[in-house]
Amino acid sequence: MKKEIHFELNGYEVSAEVESHKMLLNVLREQFHLTGTKEGCGQGECGACTVLVDGLNVDSCLYPAFEVEGKSVTTIEGLVGEGNVLHPIQKAFVEGGGIQCGFCTPGMIMSTKALLDETPHPSEEQIKKGISGNLCRCTGYVQIIESIEKAVDLMETEPEK
Amino acid sequence: MKKFDYYQPENLSEAFDLMEKFGETAKYIAGGTDLIVRIKQKAIQPDVLISLRAIGSLKGFKVNGGISLGSMALFRDIERSEEMRNACPALVEAVSVLANPQVRNVATPGGNISNAAPSADCAPPLLVTEAVLTVAGPGGERDIPIETFFEGPGKTCMDATEILTRITIPETVGKTGTAFLKVGRVSQDIAIANAAVLMMMEGKTCRKCRIAAGAVAPVPLRLHRVEALLEGKKVDQELVEEAGRVAGSEVQPITDVRSTEEYRRHIAGVLVKKAIQEAMGRAG
Numbered sequence: 001m002k003k004e005i006h007f008e009l010n011g012y013e014v015s016a017e018v019e020s021h022k023m024l025l026n027v028l029r030e031q032f033h034l035t036g037t038k039e040g041c042g043q044g045e046c047g048a049c050t051v052l053v054d055g056l057n058v059d060s061c062l063y064p065a066f067e068v069e070g071k072s073v074t075t076i077e078g079l080v081g082e083g084n085v086l087h088p089i090q091k092a093f094v095e096g097g098g099i100q101c102g103f104c105t106p107g108m109i110m111s112t113k114a115l116l117d118e119t120p121h122p123s124e125e126q127i128k129k130g131i132s133g134n135l136c137r138c139t140g141y142v143q144i145i146e147s148i149e150k151a152v153d154l155m156e157t158e159p160e161k
Numbered sequence: 162m163k164k165f166d167y168y169q170p171e172n173l174s175e176a177f178d179l180m181e182k183f184g185e186t187a188k189y190i191a192g193g194t195d196l197i198v199r200i201k202q203k204a205i206q207p208d209v210l211i212s213l214r215a216i217g218s219l220k221g222f223k224v225n226g227g228i229s230l231g232s233m234a235l236f237r238d239i240e241r242s243e244e245m246r247n248a249c250p251a252l253v254e255a256v257s258v259l260a261n262p263q264v265r266n267v268a269t270p271g272g273n274i275s276n277a278a279p280s281a282d283c284a285p286p287l288l289v290t291e292a293v294l295t296v297a298g299p300g301g302e303r304d305i306p307i308e309t310f311f312e313g314p315g316k317t318c319m320d321a322t323e324i325l326t327r328i329t330i331p332e333t334v335g336k337t338g339t340a341f342l343k344v345g346r347v348s349q350d351i352a353i354a355n356a357a358v359l360m361m362m363e364g365k366t367c368r369k370c371r372i373a374a375g376a377v378a379p380v381p382l383r384l385h386r387v388e389a390l391l392e393g394k395k396v397d398q399e400l401v402e403e404a405g406r407v408a409g410s411e412v413q414p415i416t417d418v419r420s421t422e423e424y425r426r427h428i429a430g431v432l433v434k435k436a437i438q439e440a441m442g443r444a445g
Contacts, residue, residue, distance in 0.1 A: 019164070021167070044260070111262065133263040
């Protein structure tokens with residue numbers, strides 16, 4: 001079964017003919033070639049595929065593509081501002097060394113975005129809860145948490161465009 | 162991934178019509194965080210999924226004394242509701258440690274309960290509050306006390322055409338407190354064991370209590386022997402210790418990848434003990 005779905009993707013109205021068994025992750029990577037969103041476990045454990053749907057972080061590997069009809073989807077590519085300027089959260093991860101191999105990073109950053117949108121000044125505990133659906137197998141989280149704290153500061157001084 | 166068709170009915174009768182048309186090759190899908198995983202693991206191979214996400218009547222919840230919880234309410238909204246926390250702390254505690262934020266942003270109590278995992282975190286709080294599950298099908302609607310709903314791992318008394326539509330938690334009376342506790346490898350994991358307690362107190366005496374534990378039997382389990390031990394008695398430290406021991410012997414756990422029978426018995430006793438104390442503290 002196939003259907004044309006319409007949704008907002010990183011600020012643009014888009015449509016795509018999608019097969020009914022595809023997940024949002026497949027559509028993003030295979031049809032829109034937005035390969036920043038990664039497939040890790042494919043089972044909702046690791047969070048590498050995290051994107052925002054209507055502002056909420058979800059695992060795109062478990063999100064049936066048909067369900068995004070009429071919704072707004074933001075991927076890691078959508079965070080980059082005018083003139084390829086990194087989003088403050090991205091900048092904080094780069095500067096804070098919250099990245100090692102980088103595979104978990106897009107998902108980690110999307111969960112951070114959802115967290116900071118709801119809680120602009122999270123406690124360390126809230127940060128840990130906020131990224132509890134994102135696994136990193138390299139750095140061990142210390143620098144990731146520091147990067148998120150840095151992102152909070154950066155967003156104060158250079159708010160999102 | 163196996164191909165399947167995907168339908169998004171906007172009301173229950175459309176959903177029933179689709180189920181009637183496709184029969185046993187079809188399955189209802191809620192948030193999908195369990196079902197899609199099982200399809201990917203080839204544990205189930207449906208040809209058709211009928212999504213319940215567009216059915217407005219299944220969404221949201223209302224607190225007025227008791228709680229009327231739509232089966233498709235989102236865990237994220239329950240977790241953030243002060244009203245829900247006041248009305249039923251045990252349920253909110255269970256929901257806040259269920260999987261991770263991404264899952265809670267799409268997953269629902271209806272899905273959690275209908276999947277009937279013995280470890281379902283929603284089940285013990287709903288068992289101790291004696292929730293009533295409203296189930297609708299092509300033939301009409303029926304109310305099922307949650308204690309008779311679960312029949313085995315993944316098995317409920319619903320037939321395949323029926324949909325869990327509403328969960329009703331009756332208003333608690335008197336000085337009543339509830340609590341939920343869970344042990345997993347980390348809290349977002351599937352429970353090694355979980356437990357919920359409801360205590361209705363009169364001074365130091367337990368007027369009524371309800372105790373339930375999960376991941377320690379083929380179904381989420383009411384612990385009637387522990388309840389009988391406590392009810393009508395003055396609750397002191399010694400009695401709470403005894404309740405923990407009885408809980409450890411009343412559960413029927415197995416050894417699997419997540420834990421051993423022995424540890425589950427031990428930890429179920431500990432969780433019940435702690436949850437009794439916590440629920441009593443809230444019953445003031």
